[in-house]
Amino acid sequence: MKTSVTNMKKSCGNLFAAITALAVLAWGIGCGQSREEQATAPPPAQQEAEKVRPRKLESARVTENTRQTYQWYCAQCHGAEGKGDGVNAKFLTVPPRDHTKVAYLETRTDAQLFDAIKFGGLAVGRAPCMPAWGHTLDDDAIRSLVQYIRELCQCEAL
Amino acid sequence: MKTSTFFILIGFLLLAPSSSTAEILRDKDCGSCHRLSVAETEKNFAAPDLHFAGDKFQPAWLKQFLKNPAVIRPAVTVIDTPPRPPVTVADANTAVVTAAGFLRERSGNSPPHPSFSEQDASALADGLMGLKISAPPRESTVAAPLSKRQRAKIKYKFERTFSCISCHQSLNLAGKVRGGISGPSLVNAGNRLRADWIVSWLKTPEAYAAKSRMPRYEMDSVTRNQFSQFLMTLKKENVK
Incomplete structure (x- = not known):
C-alpha cells in the first residue's frame, strides 16, 4: 500500500514538472508566436501605431504663438530646439523625446501626438514624466503644437 | 500744539516699520526681479512674485531665507529671445507678444539671493508677510499626519x-x-x-x-x- 502511494506521489510530481516545463517554454516563446516570427516582429512603437484606430487630426497652422507656447511649456524638458535636452532632461528617469528624431516620430500618427500632449504620457502607454496639458492648452493650440513637432522633425507619419 | 506734536509722533512711529520695508525694497532694487504689486503685469520677472508673499510663505522660513538664502528653483529664467526658426510672413499676422523667457541651469557660483542682517531680515519679512491678495476663499485643509x-x-x-x-x-x-x-x-x-x-x-x-x-x-x-x-x-x- 505504502509503495503504491509513493508511486502515485512520484507520478504526480513528474506530471507537475512536465506541465511547469511546458508553461515555461510557452512563456519563453511568446503568445502563440514562433521564434522566427518574434525575430522579424516590428519594433513596439510601430506595433502600437498600427493598433491605434485611424483618426485624422484636423490640420492646424504653426504660428509665432505656437513657438512661444513650445518655448514656455515644452522646452522645460524637450529643450529650446526640441532636441530633448531641456533643463529637466538629465534629472528624469526616462529621457524626454527628441523632437528632431525622424526615426521615432515617423512611427507616430498626428492623433497619437495630440493624445500624448492632451492626456499625458501615461494615458497613451508612454512615460509618466510627460504631464497632461489638456486643461492648460485648448485643442487648437495642441493641434498646432503637433504641427510644430512635425516641423522640428521635418517628417510625417508613415 | 503739544497734542498735535504727540499725534504726529505717534503717526510717525506707526508708519516707521512699513517705510523701513519700503526703503529696503527700494535700496536692494527688489522690484527689478520680483513682482511686488498685482498691478505690474507688463513685464516678465526673473524671480518669484511676492505680491502674495503673506498668503504663500511661513514667516519663520521667510526671515531665515532673507538672512541665509538658499537656492529654491535650481533653474533660472533668462529673459531673452531663445533660438527659433525664422518667422514667416503669414506668422507675422498672428504675431504675439512678449519673449517667452527660457530656462537654463543655475551656474554654481551665482549667489542665490542677497542676504540681510538680522534686523533688516525681520523688518523685510514682516513687511512681505503683509503683502496679500484678495484670493478666493480658502478650502479647509486637513492637518492630520499621514500614515x-x-x-x-x-x-x-x-x-x-x-x-x-x-x-x-x-x-x-x-x-x-x-x-x-x-x-x-x-x-x-x-x-x-x-x-x-x-x-x-x-x-x-x-x-x-x-x-x-x-x-x-x-x-x-x-x-x-x-x-x-x-x-x-x-x-x-x-x-x-
Missing part, C-alpha cells in the same frame, strides 16, 4: 498621475533628492509654504500667476488636500 501607507499612495499620485516630479525636486522614500529643476524645489516645502496656500494654488493658480509654466489640473478637493498634506512632510531636515 506611511497613505504617504506612499499620495507620492505615487504626485509622481506618476500628475508628473509633478518632472519639474519639481522632491524626496524619495530613502530621503534622497530627486526630480526636475524648472519648478521650485519642494524639498523644503513643509517649512516654506502654507498648507492652505498650496490647496488654493492647485485650485485657482490664475488667482496668483497670470501665466505659470506649470500645467493646470482640474483635481478634486481630496487630491488637493492630499498633495498639501504630502508637501508638508517634505522638509530639508529629512534629507539623507
Whole structure:
C-alpha cells in the first residue's frame, strides 16, 4: 500500500514538472508566436501605431504663438530646439523625446501626438514624466503644437 | 500744539516699520526681479512674485531665507529671445507678444539671493508677510499626519498621475533628492509654504500667476488636500 502511494506521489510530481516545463517554454516563446516570427516582429512603437484606430487630426497652422507656447511649456524638458535636452532632461528617469528624431516620430500618427500632449504620457502607454496639458492648452493650440513637432522633425507619419 | 506734536509722533512711529520695508525694497532694487504689486503685469520677472508673499510663505522660513538664502528653483529664467526658426510672413499676422523667457541651469557660483542682517531680515519679512491678495476663499485643509501607507499612495499620485516630479525636486522614500529643476524645489516645502496656500494654488493658480509654466489640473478637493498634506512632510531636515 505504502509503495503504491509513493508511486502515485512520484507520478504526480513528474506530471507537475512536465506541465511547469511546458508553461515555461510557452512563456519563453511568446503568445502563440514562433521564434522566427518574434525575430522579424516590428519594433513596439510601430506595433502600437498600427493598433491605434485611424483618426485624422484636423490640420492646424504653426504660428509665432505656437513657438512661444513650445518655448514656455515644452522646452522645460524637450529643450529650446526640441532636441530633448531641456533643463529637466538629465534629472528624469526616462529621457524626454527628441523632437528632431525622424526615426521615432515617423512611427507616430498626428492623433497619437495630440493624445500624448492632451492626456499625458501615461494615458497613451508612454512615460509618466510627460504631464497632461489638456486643461492648460485648448485643442487648437495642441493641434498646432503637433504641427510644430512635425516641423522640428521635418517628417510625417508613415 | 503739544497734542498735535504727540499725534504726529505717534503717526510717525506707526508708519516707521512699513517705510523701513519700503526703503529696503527700494535700496536692494527688489522690484527689478520680483513682482511686488498685482498691478505690474507688463513685464516678465526673473524671480518669484511676492505680491502674495503673506498668503504663500511661513514667516519663520521667510526671515531665515532673507538672512541665509538658499537656492529654491535650481533653474533660472533668462529673459531673452531663445533660438527659433525664422518667422514667416503669414506668422507675422498672428504675431504675439512678449519673449517667452527660457530656462537654463543655475551656474554654481551665482549667489542665490542677497542676504540681510538680522534686523533688516525681520523688518523685510514682516513687511512681505503683509503683502496679500484678495484670493478666493480658502478650502479647509486637513492637518492630520499621514500614515506611511497613505504617504506612499499620495507620492505615487504626485509622481506618476500628475508628473509633478518632472519639474519639481522632491524626496524619495530613502530621503534622497530627486526630480526636475524648472519648478521650485519642494524639498523644503513643509517649512516654506502654507498648507492652505498650496490647496488654493492647485485650485485657482490664475488667482496668483497670470501665466505659470506649470500645467493646470482640474483635481478634486481630496487630491488637493492630499498633495498639501504630502508637501508638508517634505522638509530639508529629512534629507539623507
